[in-house]
Amino acid sequence: MIQSMTGYGKAVVIFKEKKINVEIKSLNSKALDLAARIAPLYREKEMEIRQLIAKSLERGKVDFAIWIEKEAIVDAAPINAALVENYYRQLKTIASQTGIPEPADWFDTLLHLPDVTTKTDMEQLSDEEWAFALQAINEAIAALVAFRKQEGSALQLKFNEKIDNIERLLAGIEPYEKGRTEKIRQNIVKGLEQIPGVDYDKNRLEQELIYYIEKLDISEEKQRLTNHLRYFRETMNEDGRGVGKKLGFIAQEMGREINTTGSKSNQAEMQNIVVMMKDELEQIKEQVLNVL
Known part of the structure; x- marks a missing residue:
């Protein structure tokens, strides 16, 4: 099941008179791009926080924030x-x-005179408090991952819809493809007959016609595109890292076969179908950028 790189998670835990808040959100990115805003008390744990986020989220432009709220009576100097x-x-x-x-x-x-109010900024982080803060961080990350999975399910439904459309359009090419050979032959013969005084070897014409038709044959492109569509579906159900990148590569290969099919299509109806397949594929490519 695929995951989106778009997500949001928040968690709040209470430790004594403090409220520890954690918020994390992510957007799509080629790699992990983490920006962290950390309350001064927890800055000594920044590397541990970054490693935990990197291990859990893998990729995305991630904004992380952890801050403390205290009761006014406690916070007053x-x-x-x-x-x-x-x-x-x-x-x-x-x-x-x-x-x-x-x-x-x-x-x-x-x-307003010096040292009248005693500052308490030199507070030390205890192991007990860090355990509570770590709990909030893990809960926020878990909420973001759940959000990503939910968005991934919606993306997978959209991808399946687009793949279905391309398969339907590909099947729609076949009727035009079958009648194309005879139509090409008739047009060439008709053109030759309209030239006065031209005599041609019918056997040679048939040989040249076969060669010409083979160059326009799209059977291999159709088969490869069908294989790519099937592989795209299979990859969406894979677990692990790099699924989004793999889907992007498959979409590129699908585009190559569709483009070649278009270049070999010498009928307006076939070219119209190719244009519609390209439109469906472009929508897939746009959304693949959001896949983890």
Whole structure:
């Protein structure tokens, strides 16, 4: 079963007073193109995160983000009351000695002085918290993979529909192909008869006609295209890496056979059918770019 490279996953876990959020999304790309936004506390685990994503997702343009939300009461920086009191006494003394007016809003002035609020950015990552964060990462990746499989199922239905259409159009060429030989012969003979005073060897004409018709024969192209269509279906049901790339190569081969068929088609009806097959194939090629 094929997978799409388009996907989205999100997970949230609660660790004590923290909410750990993980979000991951992907689009199609020839290789793995990973952009990661990681909360400062988890940056020491960046290589482990990248390896986990690469192993699970293989290909795609991937955007990953992990961030923390804390309760406001926990996240607020504590105020150093002793230092505020010390600043207040010093400013009162300076104002008294120099005659400088005291501030109208003491709190606004004091809270802007150095080190009044104690920063807590030096938090250390514990093994317990990392286990919770890793759980969220794995859940988000699993959600994205499930999304990819769902999109892959929709793509497979679309591919089967397009393959059915090409097979139907290919079968539609046969009636025109059968009557083509006699029509070519009649046109050549008619053209020769319209030239006054021309005498021709009928046996030689038949030999040349056979050679000409063999050059226009599309039996091999039809057989190879039929084989490619069958192989495309079989490949869609394969598991493992590189299915999208393999489908792309098969689609290229299908295009070669359809183009050769078109170049050998000397009837408007056959050429119209070839144009419709090309249209179906182009839609396959566009969507194959999204297959993992």
